[in-house]
Amino acid sequence: MPAPDARSPALGRLVEAARRLPGDKRCEPRRWPVRMEPERDGAPEQACGPAALPDPLALRRGVGALLDELGRRLEPALLEALDRAASAWDQVDALTVLDRPLAATAAGLRRDAEALRASGDPAASAIGLLALLTVGAAVDLVALLERRLATLVRLRLRGGDRDLLPDGRPFLDLPAALREAARGWA
Helix, strand or coil, X not given: CCCCCCXXXXXXXXXXHHHHCCXXXXXCCCCCCCCCCCCCCCCXXXXXXXXXXXXXXXXXXXXXXXXXXXXXXXXXXXXXXXHHCCCCHHHCXXXXXXXXXXXXXXXXXXXXXXXXXXXXXXXXXXXXXHHHHHHHHHXXXXXXXXXXXXXXXXXXXXCCCCCCXXXXXXXXXHHHHHHHHHHHXX
16 A cells, blocks of 8 residues: 555545445546536625625635534544444444534535635635635535445445454544644644
């Protein structure tokens, strides 16, 4: 196994663990540019003039706080679900982290990020795009784990490795990767 990136060891371990899962590794290449649409929560649209632009520093802090909260909530839930997998297989997918308030926070961050992305200012636009991609990826990874944990566990077991908690950590240690990424946004 190649050594994880020294700058982000948790993320590197997560990627390597995912690569070691058995199955078809082919995928369709992503076509860029991807159209980014912020989620709507029923709130009225607000003008995005220069005075209405979100503060990039506040957005950075918000993204970091969201990533940290996702990791903080996911860790005990994932550890419990993986521990339960040996005895109560049908309950392994009973993992829930994304609740309405957290989803609303993510949607608000996406709106702010989209406003910065569309601002016309290259620096603000770059921060907005990075925030959009980061929030989207983090929320989607957690949602994937919520929906497909049993499948991921079965793939791990089919691959011959029966240890779901190597060194006491989840075999797909998304909580550590999220918290590590959060430090980069602080």
